[in-house]
Amino acid sequence: MGLNKESGISLGKWPKGKRNLITDVPGVKVGQVTLNDGDIKTGVTAIIPHEGDLFHEKLMAGAAVINGFGKSAGLVQIDELGTLETPIIMTNTLSVGTALTASVKYMLSKNPDIGVETGTVNCVVTECNDGVLNDIRGLHVTEDHVFQALENACDSFEEGAVGSGTGMCCLGVKGGIGSSSRTFPLDGSDYTIGAIVMSNFGSDDNLRIGDNFIGPKIDAFLKNEAGKKDKGSIIIIIATDAPLSDRQLRRVAKRAMISLGRVGSFSGNGSGDIAVAFSTANRLPHYSKKAILDVKVLHDEAIDDLFEASVEAVEEAIISSLYHAETTEGVRGNKKYGLKTFL
DSSP states (O other): OOSOGGGTOOOOSSOOOSSSSGGGSTTOEEEEEEEEETTEEEEEEEEEOOSSOTTTEEEEEEEEEEEEOOOOBSHHHHHHHOEEOSOEEEEEGGGHHHHHHHHHHHHHHHOTTTTTTSOOOOOEEEEEOOTTTSOGGGOOOOHHHHHHHHHTOBSOOOOBSOGGGTTOEETTEEOEEEEEEEEEEETTEEEEEEEEEEEEOOOTTOOEETTEEOHHHHHHHHTTTTOSOOEEEEEEEEEESSOOOHHHHHHHHHTHHHHHHHHTOOOOTEEEEEEEEEEEEEEEESSOSOSSOOOOOOOGGGOHHHHHHHHHHHHHHHHHHHHTOOOEEOGGGOEEOOGGGGO
16 A cells, blocks of 8 residues: 555655555554544544553553644653553544543453553553544544454555544645555664554645645645645654664654655644654563563664654655545535545
8 A cells, every 4th residue: 555656656765565554564453443424524543563462562662742732642651661552543532532441441351450460551542633524523433443443453454534534634635544664674684664644734735745846736726715724633653673762762753743844744833743653673571570671772873764764654654645535525514635636
């Protein structure tokens, strides 16, 4: 998936992964539930970081709040401890509470020791406001939808107006779910970095695709109906199998801002732009008889190729979310055209 040859769009120089999805990182799975019925345009997208016991085998992680107009849950503990111990759920803004409760129940069902023999669990839920196209006040996302997204997670998934991206709008066109991946060498072996985004940001006159400044064309077609404020949000999840520390993963997450700038965002006042990055290379035990753990980390002087590959993957994931999204009419007669309308 991502951007195939048929799209006619080529971004970056690093090789793409086999599927050109975040699931090219071994063990990462994505599941989705799409709610698309009349005024209901919303859903759930779930990212499972590895196939083992997430709570007892934590991954190193880092987060970057690029602009904090957002209502996500679980980022504070990631920032403090540098670990990820649950799936990452993406949904609409007013469904964060429901998704959080469902995620907690999911983790409790798999870990009878939580809250009894050990502490509680830090579930991660992220959001964007899909209220332009979705009846967001209807609170249509249920706990069962979250469970279904988690249960159907696999290594192949759709992009565009699906899952939590069903009602999203981005840069004057229909937004949604997008993904991409890149490979790069370290010490004679190939590693992968992948991204998945939920795009819902930007003004209608700013979209750039490589060297094609397509924003004015969109703006002229819409006759300024969407306005020119950079508003909305984007959630960016980055995964890699390269061995990075939580500090290095925070650095990767921060560089997602470069990708946003490449496609035409300046992270306006009302934009909630959040990136979470994790590595599958090290698994940190919840319980340990050892006081000192052995982990591998990348030498900082060798990280530049990974940085560049991550920026490319996030940039393509954003454009892919637009390319695969079809024209959608939603609540109150609001309509967003798919990017293909303007290509």
